[in-house]
């Protein structure tokens with residue numbers, strides 16, 4: 001919006017200046033004739049600028065740095081931000097980790113950016129990380145979201161379609177609010193069943209149905225599918241692509257790279273009790 005306003009002001013200055021130059025030699029009626037079409041054209045200029053700005057905000061990679069192929073990025077896999085079992089990271093530890101990312105100048109990727117990083121071998125910054133949460137627990141909104149906002153970090157939540165608005169899970173309103181603040185909501189299927197255990201048509205139905213839900217709910221092109229319990233088979237990859245996803249994430253450990261296949265990307269499991277130093281090493285290693 002700012003860019004377009006500056007452009008419009010700039011255009012108007014040029015118009016006025018050229019108008020002034022012409023005015024010097026021209027008769028008064030001519031000047032009036034010239035101004036009329038200019039005024040009527042203004043809305044067109046504005047519309048065009050807005051759409052260009054939106055596109056460039058989404059995909060402007062002109063300042064990105066080229067890196068050696070294949071690019072590796074750490075995709076962090078969180079679940080609940082609480083305590084109680086080996087998948088839950090307490091808010092205090094989560095805060096320390098987000099602070100570390102912030103203090104060390106890490107760039108947090110959106111799904112769209114991660115796709116470009118992995119497929120085009122360029123990065124918005126040398127240090128990048130992709131933060132993800134599985135299952136869409138309500139504590140992601142209550143505890144993780146304020147911390148992410150505090151450190152201006154982006155993240156992605158893999159939500160289960162049938163758990164929207166259910167106990168301990170995110171509501172539509174919470175997802176929409178977070179989405180406006182750089183938290184992407186992507187698909188963790190509709191039923192959260194292990195995909196290889198389903199028939200072919202059940203698999204395809206679930207992948208398609210969940211994509212449609214998140215596409216409509218958030219007015220987006222949902223681009224990532226996160227396989228329940230990390231399980232998939234050959235058909236899963238084919239169906240994920242057929243359903244319109246661009247990437248699939250698993251629970252196989254390690255940094256992600258396109259060599260793994262864009263529908264079988266690895267992630268780094270986050271567990272409680274990790275020291276900040278250990279966390280830092282994992283993230284650093286994932287970038288090389």
Ligand SMILES: [Zn+2]
Pocket residue numbers: 134135188192228229
């Ligand atoms: Zn899950």
